[in-house]
Amino acid sequence: MLTGGTRDARRTERYLDELMAADQRRVSEFPVDVDMDPAVRLAARELRADLVRVHPSFRFEEALAARLAAGAMRLRAGLHVEIDEEAAPATPGTMSAFRSHSPAAQGSAVTAMPPASGPTEPQTAVSASAFRRLPEMAARQSRPLIVGGVGVASAAISIGAVYVAWRHSHPASGRMGRAARTAHGRATGSSRRRTGVLNGILGVVS
């Protein structure tokens, strides 16, 4: 024996089924149960029209697809997929102010205009963990090593240049040095200029 509430609930369910089916058939009119509360029917139609499905940005879709593909490769190799169980920190860093909060922009979330509410308000915060998880960002893990290597190489070149400049400005005074200078002739004017320029750049004081 159905109670009044259960009967009404079943009636509402049938109506919702009809409403969804009519939408799929692109039909606006369909037979309705006359015993159904018209206010409930109106509310259902309002919600059907207003609660639309939204799509994330294309950039997010492709970034996540890349992460899933990387995860799939790990699974294929018999490894575990890394899942960031930890959610964004309670006080995330504010990293982006270039996304519109307008619902109209939800389908293509990245916009050129900053949101009206300003870049530093809490609601514009993007969790740092989310940013870190983007695949293109993951590649940055090796960056400090590259920077370090460049630094070492740059220092070695500088030391070498200082030594060459010092040797130019301090010719050897031994017998072998004098013999070499005699054999190759004294430094020409252009080579002296080069040495002077080099010393000027490097700040070498003789």
Place this chain on the structure above:
Amino acid sequence: MLSRAKEGARPARLDRDRGLVEAARRDPACFDALYRKYLAQVYSYAYYELRDHHAAEDATERVFMQALAGLPRFEERVDDFIASRSVTTESGSDSADISTFRVWLFRIAHNVVANERRRDRRRPVTPLEEAAELSAPDDVAESVAAREAFSAAWHAVARLPEDRRRAVILRFVDEMSTAEIAAILGRSEGAVRVLLHRALRSVADDLRGHLS
């Protein structure tokens, strides 16, 4: 499995995603098809629940990564679901054409979003209705009216108790059947029917108040 069906009942299709799921289980790279198919649905659910699209993106990512990692364990959950729901029906209208994968995916989404909401209490977010009220540069009366209507409907939904609101979002945004919603929320189908009916009555009252 089918032996559990009631006598005279019409066996329903067990899972419309079975082909895609089996392909993904054979080769995880094929998970991409399931991801593309359900991305908007999962994202929408997260978006309407969390009311912030950054948070919705975080949640969506977590849902799909967990689904990919958990896919090898999916089969037994299918059996659980079929046993609990007995995917046959006398009318044939309710549980037919069900996707157990979608139910499983949304169970993950349900848990992820619930965790996210717990964390949200510690950080402020832009309510969806405020986002809807942001003025556009080319504001016209029509768009204002549309935003007001959206805002009114959303205000009404946002004021609903948690379980009713989730049922409404799953029903209207993700277009799920009562059986699917029941499986995701861990309620009986009868309870979900009543939830939805009461939710619509509340929304109707709110809208009536808004109009008057």
